[in-house]
Amino acid sequence: MTTSTRDGRNGAATLEQVAKVAGVSRATVSRVVNGSPKVSDDIRRAVEAAVAELGYVPNRAARSLVTRRSDSIGVVIAEPSGRLFTDPFFPRVLRGISAYLSSRDLQLVLLMPAAGETHRTADYLTAGHVDGALLVSLHDDDPLPGRIAEAGIPMVVSPRPRRPLAASYVDVDNAGGAHSAVAHLVGNGRRVVATIAGPQDMAPGVDRLTGYREALRDARLPSEPDLEAVADFTQEGGAVAMERLLKARPDIDAVFAASDQMAAGALSVLAASGRRVPEDVAIVGFDDSAVATTTSPALTSVRQPVEEMGEEMARLLVAAVERSDPAPRRVILATQLIRRASSAGRRVP
Amino acid sequence: MTTSTRDGRNGAATLEQVAKVAGVSRATVSRVVNGSPKVSDDIRRAVEAAVAELGYVPNRAARSLVTRRSDSIGVVIAEPSGRLFTDPFFPRVLRGISAYLSSRDLQLVLLMPAAGETHRTADYLTAGHVDGALLVSLHDDDPLPGRIAEAGIPMVVSPRPRRPLAASYVDVDNAGGAHSAVAHLVGNGRRVVATIAGPQDMAPGVDRLTGYREALRDARLPSEPDLEAVADFTQEGGAVAMERLLKARPDIDAVFAASDQMAAGALSVLAASGRRVPEDVAIVGFDDSAVATTTSPALTSVRQPVEEMGEEMARLLVAAVERSDPAPRRVILATQLIRRASSAGRRVP
Structure with a gap:
């Protein structure tokens, strides 16, 4: 740990030195520094005098005034906690973030604001407790990026924000991935291809729907409103959407679902309807x-x-924290269609 | 937000007033205060002069030097992330914590240290970024409680720590709950009752095993080593333990599993073995x-x-943060046996 004097010079005073000068234990110094009430006034004064003499900045809050570093990165996931714990997307993205931050000895701090709590989260992020923020699963109407940008805190977001934002982002080729899925279905002879789209207030929802429509157009098949249902990326949402689609169009012979969770919900409805x-x-x-x-x-x-x-989000953010004013970067990662049994070619009777 | 002057008096200066005196926008003040490089030296000096004139403490790091409050609570879950996201225990406990902290307008900050990263987490918790810490799913060998106690940071832990610790804890009646489960199985005529115990380095693992043994003793049935298998509370661990038990004792007619996840794993193995x-x-x-x-x-x-x-953990912690030196509290919540089909009375042929 670096120690610093109040005027910004790096000093060599450690907690041990403070303890020695004050004639108390290291634990007692810790208690004084952290405001514990279990310390007598005499001992507190002795420690404070030693701190003043040695120029030791006693805690990270004070040190951050000088270095402006907390060695911590905030990760914000503003989704209903149900989705956070049921959609395997979140553990996976956290695993990637955590791997990179660990390799840099930085502390990951996870914030999960409920609806209406964004303001408090913004207070925390802009108060010096973190060196930068990663916003995962960003929706269009989230006021957080604006607050963070205003405060000048480095930030990287995902997915691609749909409003102008002077921040780096990481996303995948959502439209391209959807296009490859629908082209595959059409290529296998399917002609009535429905979609269960994701939320239309974020890029993955919008861009995957765009990719679906473009693939139909490229195959000279019409886009029809009753072949499109919007859901919320959850299994339950996917099931409800599938029921709606089947009611409107019993002749559907293929479905592109914009998430595996929604596809799993759709599968259960298809089975219940007697469709193979x-x-x-x-x-x-x-x-x-x-x-x-x-x-x-x-x-x-x-x-x-x-x-x-x-990992890429964390890497971009740490670079932004370490270099002043780097140009925002936009990283789009490629997708790949993985073929399994659920879309095998139609059997000819 | 309260503002404070550097000598500790509460001041009325707001970010807006600083902006007005400096003749710049609120956003520019935010940028200066947060050390953004996108501000000219002239503007920076004007803002700093206004801050000095008004006695405005520009960020929470500075304010916390005066109030020693961050209005945030750290929650530490030191489990492999796999378990965090697959065991429904964690979302449930977080829901309770979050509900109480939200009602007090406190920010929940989640820390998930991997093995070997406890030291960094301790640094964060003792550096003024949180007002107190909740340690969930505490194992015996975790060095974190010692570090936090040494620093004098308020802390509440769960489950019951098995080493002396001057901190409040919340737990359930693990032994009593296990006893009621086993007494129920014996009462239904079962005579060869095995157990899949939890980890033996934490109270729920140890106490539920104790409750199992005491219930057998009370029923005058012997405790036998080959009727006991220890696992890790996961479904996979439960399956492996069940396989081991069946191999050693094919005559088992009942199982008490110390978690539902382990019971689910055991069920799949029982089905695969042809047992109803x-x-x-x-x-x-x-x-x-x-x-x-x-x-x-x-x-x-x-x-x-x-x-x-x-909720109870959060309530105790906030009380400890607000009152200086409250006596540690130990809260044990009761359990209740919920009867369903898996333990219905044995059919008499």
Whole structure:
């Protein structure tokens, strides 16, 4: 740990030296420094005198006034906690972030603001407790990026923000991935291809829907409103959307779901309706998460390198913290279609 | 937000007033205060002069030197991230903690140190970034409580620490809950009752095993080493333990598993071995988590009030932060046996 004097010079005084000059134990110095009430006034004064004499800045809050570093990075996931703990996307992205921060000996601090609590989270992030912020699963209406930008705190976001934002971001080729999924379904002879789209207030929801429509256009198939249902990336949402689609269009022979969780929900509804997958209806998900190999049948899915996204976000942020005023970077990672049983070619009777 | 002058008096100067005196925008003041490089030296000097004139303490790091409060609480879960995201215990306890902290307008800051990273987490917790710490799922050999105690930071832990620790804790009646589960199995006519115990380096693992043994003793049944297998609270661990138990004792007619996750793993192994539940083998879990109602058959389980544990931990900690030197409290919450199909009485042929 670096110690610093109040005027900004780096000093060599350590907690041990303060303890020696004050004639107390290291633990007692810690207690005084952290404001513990279990210390007598005499001892407190002796420690404070030693601190003043040695120029030791007693805690990280004080040190951060000088170095402006907390050696910590805030990660904000503003999703309902249900989704945080049920969608395997989040552990994966956290694993990537955590791997990079650990390699740099930086502390990961996770903040999960509920709806309406963004203001308090912004206070924390802009108060010197972290050196920078990673905003994961950013929605369009989130006021947090604006607050952080205003305060001049380095920040990296994901997915691609849909409003102008002077910050680096990391995302995958959402439109391209969706396009490859739908082109694959059409190539296997499917002609009534529906989609379960993600939330339309964030890039992955919007861009995957765009990719679906473009692939239909490229195949000279019409985009039809009753072949599109929007859900919230969850399994329950996917099931409800699938029910709605089947009611409007019982002739559907393929579905592109914008997440594996939604595809899993759709699979259960297809089974309950007596449709065979892939014989009657083919389905493709997005994520290639663990769920894709545990569904029955196993799920064809658009693989996105989630751990790598997390690592890349952390790498960009640490670079921004260390160099002053780096130009924002936009990193788009490629996707890959992983073929499994759920979209195998239609059997000819 | 309260503002304070450097000598500790509460001042009325706001960011807006600083902006007005300096003749710049609120955003520019934020940038200067947070050390952004995107500000000219002239503007920086003007803002610093205004700050000096008004006695405005520009950020929370500075303010915390005066108030020694960050209005934030650190929650530490030192489990492999796999378990954090697969065991429903953690979202539930976090929900309880979060509900109470939100009601007090305090920021929850989640720290998930990997093995070997406890030292960095201790640095963060003792550096003024949080007002207190909640340690969830504490294992015996964790050095964190010692570091936090030494620094005089208020702390509440769960489960019951098995070493002397001058801190409040919240736990459930683990031994009593296990006893009720085993007494129920014996009462239904089971005579060869095995247990899948939890980790033996933390109170829930040890105390639930103790409760199992005491219930057998009370029923005048012998405790036998080959009826006991220790696992790690996970589904995979429960499956491996069940395989071991069946190999050693094919005559087992009941199992008490110290977590629902382990019980779910055991159920799959029992099914694979051709044993019917509950006809051939009855099983009881612990937690009464969502998994208990989704297994086949539904799982009898010892309910522990997990959300309430989280709330109680947060309540005790905030009280300790607000009052100086409160006596540590030990809160033990009761458990309740919830009966479902997995332990129904043995059918008489």
